[in-house]
Amino acid sequence: xxxxxxxxxxxxxxxxxxxxxxxxxxxxxxxxxxxxxxxxxxxxxxxxxxxxxxxxxxxxxxxxxxxxxxxxxxxxxxxxxxxxxxxxxxxxxxxxxxxxxxxxxxxxxxxxxxxxxxxxxxxxxxxxxxxxxxxxxxxxxxxxxxxxxxxxxxxxxxxxxxxxxxxxxxxxxxxxxxxxxxxxxxxxxxxxxxxxxxxxxxxxxxxxxxxxxxxxxxxxxxxxxxxxxxxxxxxxxxxxxxxxxxxxxxxxxxxxxxxxxxxxxxxxxxxxxxxxxxxxxxxxxxxxxxxxxxxxxxxxxxxxxxxxxxxxxxxxxxxxxxxxxxxxxxxxxxxxxxxxxxxxxxxxxxxxxxxxxxxxxxxxxxxxxxxxxxx
Numbered sequence: 001x002x003x004x005x006x007x008x009x010x011x012x013x014x015x016x017x018x019x020x021x022x023x024x025x026x027x028x029x030x031x032x033x034x035x036x037x038x039x040x041x042x043x044x045x046x047x048x049x050x051x052x053x054x055x056x057x058x059x060x061x062x063x064x065x066x067x068x069x070x071x072x073x074x075x076x077x078x079x080x081x082x083x084x085x086x087x088x089x090x091x092x093x094x095x096x097x098x099x100x101x102x103x104x105x106x107x108x109x110x111x112x113x114x115x116x117x118x119x120x121x122x123x124x125x126x127x128x129x130x131x132x133x134x135x136x137x138x139x140x141x142x143x144x145x146x147x148x149x150x151x152x153x154x155x156x157x158x159x160x161x162x163x164x165x166x167x168x169x170x171x172x173x174x175x176x177x178x179x180x181x182x183x184x185x186x187x188x189x190x191x192x193x194x195x196x197x198x199x200x201x202x203x204x205x206x207x208x209x210x211x212x213x214x215x216x217x218x219x220x221x222x223x224x225x226x227x228x229x230x231x232x233x234x235x236x237x238x239x240x241x242x243x244x245x246x247x248x249x250x251x252x253x254x255x256x257x258x259x260x261x262x263x264x265x266x267x268x269x270x271x272x273x274x275x276x277x278x279x280x281x282x283x284x285x286x287x288x289x290x291x292x293x294x295x296x297x298x299x300x301x302x303x304x305x306x307x308x309x310x311x312x313x314x315x316x317x318x319x320x321x322x323x324x325x326x327x328x329x330x331x332x333x334x335x336x337x338x339x340x341x342x343x344x345x346x347x348x349x350x351x352x353x354x355x356x357x358x359x360x361x362x363x364x365x366x367x368x369x370x371x372x373x374x375x
């Protein structure tokens with residue numbers, strides 16, 4: 001398998017960058033795309049439909065795509081069918097993107113407590129209404145959706161949601177093999193991905209969860225029969241993973257194991273791209289701080305140096321500090337493993353009475369639509 005068809009767009013190899021709040025902005029997508037040689041599909045961070053329709057200033061910056069991004073993929077979050085429909089129509093009419101992905105997988109409390117994200121598919125009629133309005137307003141743009149297994153092990157929704165999506169014209173489905181209650185803890189359930197593929201064989205199903213290296217992606221496809229993979233936390237501090245994924249699926253080469261000097265060069269470029277995108281070098285370097293621990297994982301950097309890197313405020317300062325670290329260090333053993341958040345939750349924060357009746361959709365109000373984007 002070397003390609004994935006999303007409407008008129010071909011992703012070859014069948015690899016998708018998962019939307020991550022505060023991470024998958026235009027600069028990070030640029031890095032990932034460069035390492036992949038332009039192959040694959042790279043999706044924006046989450047955009048709130050209400051904020052888009054109201055043309056919120058921050059949101060309008062987040063939907064900026066570099067001229068080289070083809071196709072332009074945007075992920076939307078919304079809970080009101082009418083607002084979602086308006087946002088999709090705005091994207092189609094104003095040529096803001098070439099592909100729309102709908103988020104039904106976000107597990108964070110500020111989203112689920114209002115009935116959004118991974119809580120929403122429990123309300124089957126509401127999910128169907130949102131998907132129907134999105135597809136009806138998309139014109140020729142393909143609409144896909146990303147979801148989790150369900151709220152918790154006692155309230156799984158992914159098979160019903162998958163069938164509803166197929167019936168309403170969704171082009172492809174992505175499943176993160178965890179419940180909202182798991183958040184990012186434990187192990188992703190790849191068997192659920194296989195079951196979803198068997199349940200909706202008529203549309204592509206992509207697997208997400210615990211892809212830490214290129215071989216994991218090949219193993220997921222082999223074990224689940226999924227049509228492609230969605231990579232999230234595995235690429236944090238490792239945008240070159242997308243080059244490895246291309247090599248793995250095409251069988252054309254070896255994987256990247258950069259020295260620290262090579263990693264440092266990527267770090268500086270990442271910070272510089274953020275500064276250019278934001279329009280302010282200092283703010284770009286400050287925004288980059290969150291990436292420092294991921295890029296330096298496993299290297300002999302030292303706690304004091306890590307703290308220094310994490311408070312740097314200019315490219316010159318960042319470059320100077322990185323230059324003091326042994327650049328000949330090889331790629332650390334084990335650095336390909338898990339990274340990013342691993343927390344779980346005992347329970348999912350939901351609206352009062354949310355689980356009483358999956359067909360009662362009265363618990364979702366206008367305040368469930370966030371007024372800003374980015375997660």
